[in-house]
Amino acid sequence: MAYIEPAPIKDKENPFESMMSRFNIAAKALGLDDEVYNVLKTPAKQVIVSLPITMDDGSIQVFDGFRVIHSNILGPSKGGIRYDMDVHLDEVKALAAWMTWKCAVVDIPYGGAKGGIKCNPRQMSAGEIERLTRAYTSAMVEIFGPDRDIPAPDMGTGPREMAWLMDEYSKAQGMTVNAVVTGKPLVLGGSLGRTEATGRGVMVSAMAAMEKLKINPYQATCAVQGFGNVGSWAAKLLEERGLKIVAVSDVTGAYYNANGININEAIDYKNNNNGTLEGYKGAEVIPGDDLLTLEVDVLVPAAKEDVITIHNVDKIKAKLIVEGANGPTSAKADAVINEKGIMAVPDILANAGGVTVSYFEWVQNRLGYKWTADRVNRRSDRIMKDAFENVYQASQKYNVPMRIAAYIVAIDKVAKTYKFRGGF
Ligand SMILES: NC(=O)C1=CN([C@@H]2O[C@H](COP(=O)(O)OP(=O)(O)OC[C@H]3O[C@@H](n4cnc5c(N)ncnc54)[C@H](OP(=O)(O)O)[C@@H]3O)[C@@H](O)[C@H]2O)C=CC1
Numbered sequence: 001m002a003y004i005e006p007a008p009i010k011d012k013e014n015p016f017e018s019m020m021s022r023f024n025i026a027a028k029a030l031g032l033d034d035e036v037y038n039v040l041k042t043p044a045k046q047v048i049v050s051l052p053i054t055m056d057d058g059s060i061q062v063f064d065g066f067r068v069i070h071s072n073i074l075g076p077s078k079g080g081i082r083y084d085m086d087v088h089l090d091e092v093k094a095l096a097a098w099m100t101w102k103c104a105v106v107d108i109p110y111g112g113a114k115g116g117i118k119c120n121p122r123q124m125s126a127g128e129i130e131r132l133t134r135a136y137t138s139a140m141v142e143i144f145g146p147d148r149d150i151p152a153p154d155m156g157t158g159p160r161e162m163a164w165l166m167d168e169y170s171k172a173q174g175m176t177v178n179a180v181v182t183g184k185p186l187v188l189g190g191s192l193g194r195t196e197a198t199g200r201g202v203m204v205s206a207m208a209a210m211e212k213l214k215i216n217p218y219q220a221t222c223a224v225q226g227f228g229n230v231g232s233w234a235a236k237l238l239e240e241r242g243l244k245i246v247a248v249s250d251v252t253g254a255y256y257n258a259n260g261i262n263i264n265e266a267i268d269y270k271n272n273n274n275g276t277l278e279g280y281k282g283a284e285v286i287p288g289d290d291l292l293t294l295e296v297d298v299l300v301p302a303a304k305e306d307v308i309t310i311h312n313v314d315k316i317k318a319k320l321i322v323e324g325a326n327g328p329t330s331a332k333a334d335a336v337i338n339e340k341g342i343m344a345v346p347d348i349l350a351n352a353g354g355v356t357v358s359y360f361e362w363v364q365n366r367l368g369y370k371w372t373a374d375r376v377n378r379r380s381d382r383i384m385k386d387a388f389e390n391v392y393q394a395s396q397k398y399n400v401p402m403r404i405a406a407y408i409v410a411i412d413k414v415a416k417t418y419k420f421r422g423g424f
């Protein structure tokens, strides 16, 4: 039987409970009836697998793999796969539920799911990661499917892992099924624009929020936590829109330059330095956590969950927080952010650009056709702008912060769909 990791969080909040506390507030504001509440409060399916892998030294190591389908009311479930040592069931459950709300906020026809493997990809060879990815796919072959459950990249995974997943799933079906996964390399049916899509959506959300707050992007400063897919693209695109990015970070620490970091240079440095910013000379090194409390206009947490907590929220000075990561703000910290009058564009809105372009990839795969980058970007920008405005209007109508407004928009859509379908 698979070993179920107990939630390892010590002074952190349980991520699923954190998600539920927001869900409860929004459900109450919306007057959600008990029947739908009970359906949505628990994931539809939770799968845990043990994956024995032969390591390069000939030893066998057993990894825990998870896939949680929170809901398939709006359509096949959709959500990324995370490779990280902190992966555990409650985290995956929360991430899966956030996918349900996210897809509903941007109005794409998917339910929500998430997967993960508890592993440290930085300490594994490419061959070990490939064997692990193929074993996970084999174990999930009855779960995945272009009309059932469609994975994608998340922390610690990217096009390479999605290619292995597509190949392993296709072998089991006896034919190529590229629509089973998104975020693939272009030659395998990946979409132009998917790599930068999440960071681009963060940029579009930040620009929309700055307009509401009357912050001039050319006079604004910004700090970005996490310099992976989401953080580096968000930083690059915000810099192109005029913001001065004064700090970026990865696990090696935070890098600060009051005059602005040259983001293209930092990306080049990272790409030529084993994927890390360690030793970057274009900025001074500051303690990683200090990035979050810098005197900046815009803060973009784009690493992992629960980084803005009751322990540091008092020190946050940004006027605007745009959540590139999933769940970076704990529920308890939320209350303080609201009291301080900081606008927080929530994860389920701000980082929805990724799943939006994943949807476009799936559509293109099913059409057997390719869109231009321009078409992808125009359509995803439009979806992100409309979703932002919709949530903003709901926040005015219900007199609630943007996060609760986003949950209200999402839950309302899922509940209405559930009612029309007549329940399950
Ligand atoms: N990829 C996508 O399309 C989407 C991702 N997201 C969310 O965005 C977040 C980031 O994902 P993604 O960019 O894909 O992941 P990546 O693995 O590409 O990047 C994660 C980044 O966070 C850094 N990091 C990890 N821990 C810390 C820390 N404690 N302090 C500072 N930096 C840290 C990593 O550093 P290092 O490189 O040194 O390891 C890396 O730079 C996650 O919450 C994910 O769920 C949301 C929507 C879509």
Ligand SMILES: O=C(O)CCC(=O)C(=O)O
Pocket: 078, 079, 080, 081, 102, 150, 151, 152, 153, 154, 182, 183, 326, 351, 352, 354, 355, 356, 358, 359
């Ligand atoms: O692109 C996707 O399908 C999902 C991306 C994801 O995991 C997320 O938005 O958190």
